[in-house]
Amino acid sequence: MNDTDLKYLWQTGNDQIAFSQKLEKTSLDKLTKKNVSHFLSSMKPIKLFTLLVGLLWVFGIGYVLIKLTINAYDQVSHYFLYSAYFQVALTAMAVILYIIQISTLYNIDFNKPVVILQKTLLKLKASTLNVTRILILQLPFWTTFYWNESMFKNGTLPLFVLQGAVTISFTYLAIWLFFHLKFENADKWWFKLLLQGKEWEPLITSIDILNDMEEEVVSTKD
Amino acid sequence: MANHNLHQTFHEIIEQHKGLLFKVVRTYCENEEDRQDLIQEIRIQIWKSLPKYNANFAMTTWLYRISINVSISYYRKNSIRHQYAKAETLPTVTDAFPNDLQEKFNLLEKFIAELNEMDKALIMLYLEDKSYIEISEIMGISISNVGTKMGRIKEKLKKRFLNHKEN
Secondary structure, eight states: OOHHHHHHHHHHHHHHHHHHOOOOOOOHHHHHHHHHHHHHHHSOHHHHHHHHHHHHHHHHHHHHHHHHHHHHTTTSOHHHHHHHHHHHHHHHHHHHHHHHHHHHHHTOOTTSOHHHHHHHHHHHHHHHHHHHHHHHTTGGGGGTTTOOHHHHHHOOHHHHHHHHHHHHHHHHHHHHHHHHOSGGGTTSHHHHHHTOGGGHHHHHHHHHHHHHHHHHHHHHHO | OOHHHHHHHHHHHHHHTHHHHHHHHHHHOOSHHHHHHHHHHHHHHHHHHGGGOOTTSOHHHHHHHHHHHHHHHHHHHTTHHHHHHHOSSOOOOOTTSOHHHHHHHHHHHHHHHTSOHHHHHHHHHHHTTOOHHHHHHHHTSOHHHHHHHHHHHHHHHHHHHHHHHHO
16 A cells, blocks of 8 residues: 555545534533643642642741751750751752642643653653652651760660661662662562552653654754 | 634634544544543643744644644543554444445554554644645654654554555
């Protein structure tokens, strides 16, 4: 079958279909309402919930930490204070990424060329990975906030060994995951464990499509 | 543009180009319910994008961009690809269509359905007799890349027809 045959087949077939197709007459008002509900329903509830919790956490704990720093810096454990600061700072970074994601979602421009827009949409979904990577960096700070000076003065060797092992392994795990949580490792069990559920399917689809699009995007840059 | 004029323009565009919308939707959706949903999604985006329409682009280029962008996003969201993969046959065209052509057309649709999202759009535009320049503008890829991709897709389709014939 040559090119002309293919085109003829396509045109003739579609001409026949055109006669039998009906366009549902829906008013613009109804369409717009439908669109809003569709958009809101497609927003993952977990993402909005996480954003809300994240904002409360950052502002609530952040406020307490600043108050403690100003009013009781010498009375609180510095291990606690700095661990909490790092933890809140990393959460704040994740919250900012969430806000950017949601804002981008509301401003998607369907006028753009297909490859460009689709790449933006895929990047949006893929940024879920970056949020996870940032949040994982919090791991070591959950093992240091309860440290205090008395622990170091009065602690026993087994305590130091245990504490050291926990902190070093959490630090190693956090750094390792930060660098390995990439699309290339999407088929690994630990990746699936971290990103299973509703966030998982779009990511897997994104990987397929990114692979399909790779050469187009490279070519666009030329 | 006044709101009344915008409404009128919108309805005229939809009426005048509904064939284009149906073709895009048919390429990405198997069942009628999904198609109607997708058509509505596309209409919403056309309505929203209308004030930003740039008259430097041909109306069809603009419409293809929107309808393909929406279709790919919709298709991805609803995992229609998986439904397609399972589908043995696709809905057929009307009885008035000669039998041999009908069978070939259904095969063509089936083989296109097996392509990835980007390739579907490319071959559809090609079969719609769009030039490589137009395809390049719609898709946002270089003309040479359109040529390369198109060669591969056509080869793939021809092989599928040949294999089907042999079997």
